[in-house]
Amino acid sequence: MEGILIPPRPGLLARLRLWLAGSPGERAPDRPLEDAALVLRRHGDAILPLAFSYLHRRDEAEDVLQDTLLQYIQKAPPFSSQEHEKAWLLRVAANLSKNRLSYWKRHPQEELSDLLPGESDDPALAAVWDCVKALPPRYRAVIHLYYYEQYSTGEIAGLLGKKESTVRSLLARGRALLRDIWEEDENGD
Amino acid sequence: METRQAYRQIMDAVSVTPEVERRVLAGLRRSLEAPRPAPLRWQPRLAAACAALLLCGAAALPLWLDSRAPAETPPVQVTWGAQQFSSVGELADSLSYPLLLPAEVPDGYALDSIRCLRGQLAEVVWQGAGGQSLTYRMAPGAEDVSGDFTAYGWEDTLTAGAYTVTCKGEDALVFLAVWSDGTYSFSLHASAGLTTGQTAELIESLSPLDA
Numbered sequence: 001m002e003g004i005l006i007p008p009r010p011g012l013l014a015r016l017r018l019w020l021a022g023s024p025g026e027r028a029p030d031r032p033l034e035d036a037a038l039v040l041r042r043h044g045d046a047i048l049p050l051a052f053s054y055l056h057r058r059d060e061a062e063d064v065l066q067d068t069l070l071q072y073i074q075k076a077p078p079f080s081s082q083e084h085e086k087a088w089l090l091r092v093a094a095n096l097s098k099n100r101l102s103y104w105k106r107h108p109q110e111e112l113s114d115l116l117p118g119e120s121d122d123p124a125l126a127a128v129w130d131c132v133k134a135l136p137p138r139y140r141a142v143i144h145l146y147y148y149e150q151y152s153t154g155e156i157a158g159l160l161g162k163k164e165s166t167v168r169s170l171l172a173r174g175r176a177l178l179r180d181i182w183e184e185d186e187n188g189d
Numbered sequence: 190m191e192t193r194q195a196y197r198q199i200m201d202a203v204s205v206t207p208e209v210e211r212r213v214l215a216g217l218r219r220s221l222e223a224p225r226p227a228p229l230r231w232q233p234r235l236a237a238a239c240a241a242l243l244l245c246g247a248a249a250l251p252l253w254l255d256s257r258a259p260a261e262t263p264p265v266q267v268t269w270g271a272q273q274f275s276s277v278g279e280l281a282d283s284l285s286y287p288l289l290l291p292a293e294v295p296d297g298y299a300l301d302s303i304r305c306l307r308g309q310l311a312e313v314v315w316q317g318a319g320g321q322s323l324t325y326r327m328a329p330g331a332e333d334v335s336g337d338f339t340a341y342g343w344e345d346t347l348t349a350g351a352y353t354v355t356c357k358g359e360d361a362l363v364f365l366a367v368w369s370d371g372t373y374s375f376s377l378h379a380s381a382g383l384t385t386g387q388t389a390e391l392i393e394s395l396s397p398l399d400a
Binding site (some may be wrong): 070081 | 197198204205214218319321341349381
């Protein structure tokens with residue numbers, strides 16, 4: 001049973017270093033890469049568009065997707081359901097995306113946002129995309145999570161760590177900024 | 190075209206293609222293989238700990254001389270309501286029911302983590318050299334205790350000893366096995382998959398922990 005029921009003992013110096021870095025067991029063991037691959041298949045199509053809604057660059061959104069999975073491997077808690085897992089991942093992706101935007105604010109970058117993600121030549125899509133690109137960053141995630149992931153305002157609030165009243169305000173103001181297009185739709189143009 | 194519909198169509202084009210999946214996983218592998226930055230945080234902590242120790246020692250020396258009761262070492266805590274143990278014996282002692290564990294696991298796996306979740310769910314994890322893991326769970330009741338809600342490609346039952354086991358997997362490999370004896374619920378998650386033979390052999394080797 002040795003090795004099966006008895007764990008290998010770390011050396012004295014390693015144990016002392018672990019103790020000084022934080023009490024043993026504070027950091028859960030890393031999950032294997034295979035778990036991250038399964039998570040990528042389960043939730044990648046939710047994480048990538050969310051990151052893209054913030055950053056408007058596919059290459060940057062992929063970097064955020066990769067960093068989110070790295071966080072999952074190193075720090076994710078046990079989850080009670082798939083929805084819990086997805087919400088945790090989206091929250092991490094949102095925070096990583098905001099970090100990048102903050103960095104870009106301090107280190108202005110040449111405007112390289114995708115003209116239109118996808119290969120469509122539809123001018124209507126391009127027009128909508130131009131409006132969405134112009135939306136200030138603080139409205140982007142709320143609009144995306146509400147209209148694309150179809151979360152409720154309460155769920156968005158929990159996911160982004162905001163009050164529900166804040167989310168409702170952001171949603172209202174974001175929609176107001178896009179109002180011209182909404183009104184065109186309502187008038188059937 | 191309705192704007193909401195247009196937004197959805199735009200975002201639907203941003204998806205994880207096989208090429209994206211390959212790039213992301215390759216990048217992830219490189220990140221994991223790269224040596225982690227040296228834990229610089231322990232150096233300032235060490236200096237702060239030494240300074241704090243000197244101050245506290247000077248202030249508390251008289252108290253220490255008066256009351257030298259042995260300090261109890263609290264159980265090691267991890268976050269999220271889990272309690273970590275350094276041996277399966279300690280885990281078994283903390284439970285209100287007799288712990289059953291596999292006596293045999295596939296070659297190349299070594300014990301890695303021993304935990305109790307929410308006071309009664311026993312979890313033991315073995316890890317292989319390549320980073321793959323086997324996670325075994327046991328708890329009173331009949332509910333699924335695996336915590337794995339993945340929609341696997343196939344689901345089937347097999348008989349392993351006295352147990353009827355529900356297996357879920359992809360291709361020819363079992364990634365999740367769940368079963369119950371009516372009193373306790375069990376699960377086995379294999380991150381790299383096991384054959385049905387390996388799964389059955391492991392479950393058939395379940396036995397009480399020797400005192």
